[in-house]
Amino acid sequence: MSELKVYNTLSRQKEKFEPITPEHVGLYVCGPTVYSDVHLGNCRTFISFDIIYRHLMYLGFKVRYVRNITDAGHLEGDRDEGDDKFSKKARLERLEPMEIVQRYTVGFRKVMEMFNNLPPTIEPTATGHITEQIIMAQQIIDNGYAYVVNGTVYFDVEKYNKEKPYGILTNRKLEDLLEGTRELGGQDEKKGRLDFALWIKAGPEHLMQWPSPWGMGFPGWHIECSAMSEKYLGKQFDIHGGGMDLAATHHTNEIAQSQACYKTSPVRYWMHTNMLTVNGVRMSKSAGNGFLPEELFSGSHPLLEKAYSPMNVRFFMLQTHYRSTLDFSNDALQAAEKGLKRLWDAYDFLMKMEVHTEKPEGTDVELDSKVRKLVNEFDEHMNDDFNTARVLASMFELVPVINSIKDKTIANNAISSDTLLLMQSKFKNYLEDVFGLKPMNEADNTKLQGVMQLLIDIRKESKSKKDFATSDKIRNQLTELGITLKDEKGGEMSWSID
RNA sequence: GGUCCUGUGGCCGAGUGGCUAGGCAGAGCUCUGCAAAAGCUCGUACACCAGUUCGAAUCUGGUCGGGACCUCCA
Numbered sequence: 173m174s175e176l177k178v179y180n181t182l183s184r185q186k187e188k189f190e191p192i193t194p195e196h197v198g199l200y201v202c203g204p205t206v207y208s209d210v211h212l213g214n215c216r217t218f219i220s221f222d223i224i225y226r227h228l229m230y231l232g233f234k235v236r237y238v239r240n241i242t243d244a245g246h247l248e249g250d251r252d253e254g255d256d257k258f259s260k261k262a263r264l265e266r267l268e269p270m271e272i273v274q275r276y277t278v279g280f281r282k283v284m285e286m287f288n289n290l291p292p293t294i295e296p297t298a299t300g301h302i303t304e305q306i307i308m309a310q311q312i313i314d315n316g317y318a319y320v321v322n323g324t325v326y327f328d329v330e331k332y333n334k335e336k337p338y339g340i341l342t343n344r345k346l347e348d349l350l351e352g353t354r355e356l357g358g359q360d361e362k363k364g365r366l367d368f369a370l371w372i373k374a375g376p377e378h379l380m381q382w383p384s385p386w387g388m389g390f391p392g393w394h395i396e397c398s399a400m401s402e403k404y405l406g407k408q409f410d411i412h413g414g415g416m417d418l419a420a421t422h423h424t425n426e427i428a429q430s431q432a433c434y435k436t437s438p439v440r441y442w443m444h445t446n447m448l449t450v451n452g453v454r455m456s457k458s459a460g461n462g463f464l465p466e467e468l469f470s471g472s473h474p475l476l477e478k479a480y481s482p483m484n485v486r487f488f489m490l491q492t493h494y495r496s497t498l499d500f501s502n503d504a505l506q507a508a509e510k511g512l513k514r515l516w517d518a519y520d521f522l523m524k525m526e527v528h529t530e531k532p533e534g535t536d537v538e539l540d541s542k543v544r545k546l547v548n549e550f551d552e553h554m555n556d557d558f559n560t561a562r563v564l565a566s567m568f569e570l571v572p573v574i575n576s577i578k579d580k581t582i583a584n585n586a587i588s589s590d591t592l593l594l595m596q597s598k599f600k601n602y603l604e605d606v607f608g609l610k611p612m613n614e615a616d617n618t619k620l621q622g623v624m625q626l627l628i629d630i631r632k633e634s635k636s637k638k639d640f641a642t643s644d645k646i647r648n649q650l651t652e653l654g655i656t657l658k659d660e661k662g663g664e665m666s667w668s669i670d
Numbered sequence: 671g672g673u674c675c676u677g678u679g680g681c682c683g684a685g686u687g688g689c690u691a692g693g694c695a696g697a698g699c700u701c702u703g704c705a706a707a708a709g710c711u712c713g714u715a716c717a718c719c720a721g722u723u724c725g726a727a728u729c730u731g732g733u734c735g736g737g738a739c740c741u742c743c744a
Contacts, residue, residue, distance in 0.1 A: 184674090202744075210744085217744035257742085339673085342739070348672045349740065393742090415744030420673085422743095445744070446675090452736065456743055491693070492683065497676080497737070504682045507694035514693090517707085553684095561684050565692035575708055579701085640703060647705075658707055666707090 181442040198409030206276035211462035213448040213455035222289040239292040243273040245391040298396040309370040317432035323373030329366040394425040412439040534585040
């Protein structure tokens with residue numbers, strides 16, 4: 173099989189993936205800040221990394237996948253003087269901060285499950301790792317890269333930059349970054365304009381606060397990921413991921429903190445997923461163009477023409493590369509829905525096909541090798557920086573072959589048994605194991621199946637007697653109930669729930 | 671202003687120095703009691719202007735347009 177290539181934000185190019193420890197991969201993804209519902213744009217990132225996680229496992233790696241829950245310390249605004257997001261929300265809703273955290277954590281996990289995302293192997297919380305964050309901040313102070321002012325600990329960006337390029341991840345020079353920032357105001361206590369807080373002094377109004385060597389306070393936003401990734405994956409690990417919007421600040425600061433603390437670059441491969449847009453504009457809470465997953469599944473949002481199932485949405489995302497922006501639209505989602513149905517119908521039939529060994533001489537050599545080539549391309553495409561869209565394209569090229577065998581336009585022994593088995597296993601590997609798709613309608617209720625079989629028998633009988641009134645009635649009434657009955661070639665009938 | 675991404679056929683979207691991406695929609699045909707599904711065939715696209723090249727939509731430069739980040743955000 174081809175080697176895995178991964179686009180590394182640090183080098184701005186695709187690189188051969190080589191884990192630090194053979195056969196093991198340490199993967200860290202920045203999770204949600206649980207002070208409100210996740211919207212679809214957030215979900216895109218987690219779905220992308222779920223597929224990356226699944227593919228790494230498919231390749232045989234043992235993966236430790238850490239995705240944090242940020243439940244403390246995330247500030248409003250850039251000046252490290254805003255309110256803790258959880259306290260603010262809690263005050264608004266008259267709840268304990270941890271009630272907010274609990275509510276949205278539960279909601280987040282539920283949404284992840286609906287999208288069929290696998291849970292990470294470790295899902296640590298910021299509040300559960302306060303000690304680790306304090307220890308890390310202290311070490312950075314001891315190493316000379318942070319200073320304390322009035323109970324708050326700041327990271328000294330300019331000092332750090334003298335030894336290591338601070339803007340390395342997004343290819344920015346410190347001078348340029350300084351130009352883009354505002355002047356320090358009179359109330360500022362930090363030394364440099366780019367300095368950010370590792371630990372923030374809490375006032376009496378802060379509902380969440382912990383004791384520290386610098387007094388009561390709470391952790392800064394960036395330190396939690398550095399502390400937790402080090403704890404579970406080590407001072408240097410393989411892949412760190414997140415949305416592209418995090419690269420310039422959050423991830424840049426993570427690199428600086430870890431480097432200042434442990435004297436090593438924390439991450440080998442930085443991976444960033446692109447944004448989901450609506451009418452070309454990034455989906456975000458502030459833009460007011462975000463859909464909640466529930467609104468999508470129920471079709472209740474004004475921008476939605478209808479409801480879209482979680483698998484429909486997941487498939488829609490798979491058709492685009494993770495590093496491209498993806499524009500949301502009803503037309504695109506409906507096109508994806510139809511495409512998925514056609515692909516899944518073919519897949520269903522493929523898995524029911526049985527190997528025919530009695531007439532191996534009937535193999536159509538040309539067709540057989542074409543099929544093998546397309547199937548083997550799945551691995552190639554996925555190993556080329558997780559190109560799910562190309563894998564799907566190859567699959568769709570095989571759909572007519574499968575359907576032709578179904579319609580008996582192509583003999584069922586035109587494809588060798590080896591090739592059929594290969595096709596079955598690779599389709600399953602990718603569609604279910606790697607892409608994480610599952611049947612949308614589990615029409616596996618045995619009683620319903622019995623009833624349907626009865627109706628099919630009656631319809632067959634009436635058709636054979638040319639009693640089309642009865643046969644049409646059965647089909648039409650089922651259609652009204654949301655069940656599609658189809659006459660297949662050869663007199664068989666099949667049905668599916670819409 | 672700085673850093674970067676991007677502009678593909680009706681729509682969504684891959685990708686590449688020369689070879690059909692794919693999906694959806696549309697047209698024709700086949701199959702069919704009808705319907706649906708399915709199969710076959712079809713559009714021959716890559717913002718604009720120069721340049722490099724035997725050859726560029728793919729590389730370089732410029733023009734115009736869109737977007738992200740530099741401020742909380744996946």
